[in-house]
């Protein structure tokens with residue numbers, strides 16, 4: 422097959438960006454991943470959502486937010502009155518980072534260097550989609566697009582970042598909700614998450 426033409430990410434279409442992401446060797450994470458997972462959604466989406474990195478299921482399917490965290494995100498978006506299919510959904514880091522733990526592939530947090538290495542891709546996606554609203558899910562997305570030292574608990578909600586989008590919302594990552602052991606706390610945090618998502622409207 423033809424060798425993909427190397428172009429600046431800023432000039433590329435969303436499909437070309439996805440192809441370049443697939444061939445990315447900016448950091449070593451590709452070596453242990455099944456594939457890269459680029460963003461998914463319409464090129465004219467008015468809402469873009471940025472997560473952390475693909476998980477086990479996403480790595481196998483090559484699509485973002487299709488595992489347990491994705492199902493929770495779907496449910497929260499519905500409750501907030503948002504249409505997932507109308508949104509462009511992507512991750513700050515495009516390859517799954519993991520270590521073997523018995524039979525499972527245990528998720529590992531991407532390093533600052535890995536987040537920075539992947540930043541050109543999320544910036545290219547953002548430039549192409551140019552959404553009105555941007556939702557950042559969790560610390561990795563915040564680190565990538567807002568910089569170091571952002572604390573979700575202190576800054577969650579609408580953040581002032583007009584260089585990214587007209588409306589930028591920072592909230593928790595759905596995986597955080599999945600990990601909460603207490604059911605009442607989980608329900609309260611889910612409601613707070615839905616409330617944050619509904620700030621796009």
Ligand code: URA
Nearest residue numbers: 472473474475485486
């Ligand atoms: N968690 C993420 O941050 N992104 C995914 O795509 C799946 C789980």
